[in-house]
Amino acid sequence: MDVVLVPGANHGGWWYQPVVERLEELGHRGIAVTLDGLDPDDPEPARPITLDTHVSELVDLVRGLPEPVVAVGHSYAGSVLSGAADAAPGRFRSLVYVDAFVPEDGDSAWSMTLDWEHQWYVDGSGRTGLFVDPLPFFDERAVPHPVATLLQRSRLTGAWRAVADKHYVVAVSPDWLPQSPFVETAEKLRADPAWTVHDLDVTHNVLASGPDALVGVLQEVLDE
Template structure:
């Protein structure tokens, strides 16, 4: 049995992984897919995941998009609890790099235009799931303080979604594909990777937990 913790991207909650969690649990695995606070900053989101990790060990920790910021921060704090890291079209920060620092173009426009209504929460895109909610801008601007302990985890996977428009994630695919501590896959899907990529994601999760 493997323990999985799955972190969704901006504006999404644990419900994003419903089809995945159902299949993993049916196989006998322990799965957690928390919904992060809609008014927290990055530090608070990391602390929410750390609280969940308390009492867990040998965890496969996965994050999509903004979720990469969160899993990196959590793994840097408790690398001894993490069996493997799985990033799916996700941001992978170094010390002092915010989500804002790592994106460009369309993504920055979305952050700024999306927060115009109240200055606090970035509104979901019109095509997002109806359950999507505004994402706190503070979490996208806050720069993490990382010690580098996350690099002690050498079972790391990066799933790159080839159809993501104006992708800020290409830099990570290119940086990691020749690094022996990373295994990189390209998926022929868009940023909403579960639309067409669920089976490949499950395959990677199984390998990461083996």
């Protein structure tokens, strides 16, 4: 089974490498995506990069794979997952949102997050006006993130809801909860029978303590 792994803001496919290795040990193929504008070897490209850019990139990828995939999106990448699944729902076997945005039509990362992240978007983009610089505590490999992807509204018809297997992984470490924009999302989805919600005692950087917790959830999804 192909598992497509999409990282959050400022991060590339390298973030998922420990998960890719564990999935391979379990007999699955992990495909860790580095979205346009987030390659450490191609920092701050001049071309415009929007949420639509990233959605199209993921759609093209899954349409080129032989079978419907399990798609995993962390944080910002929840908007990318929803957009791609809306465009090509038949190419997704499962959607796994990892402490991530789950937009409705017209939502943006800006509209779904909290004031402290709004301040980061503003302050972090002041240097270029085009890219949001990583926060100081991010991994040294993190790169500036295209600001338009965080401001553009999702354009969804609702077709993504046809993907029957939908999971939400919420980080519930006390070190993260006071500043999490995702707890409310998780509580809303717990009441929706179309979703399975998984609690992990980790911070938003779910791989900081290794891949095992997330891989455990993915094993459940893959075994269904």
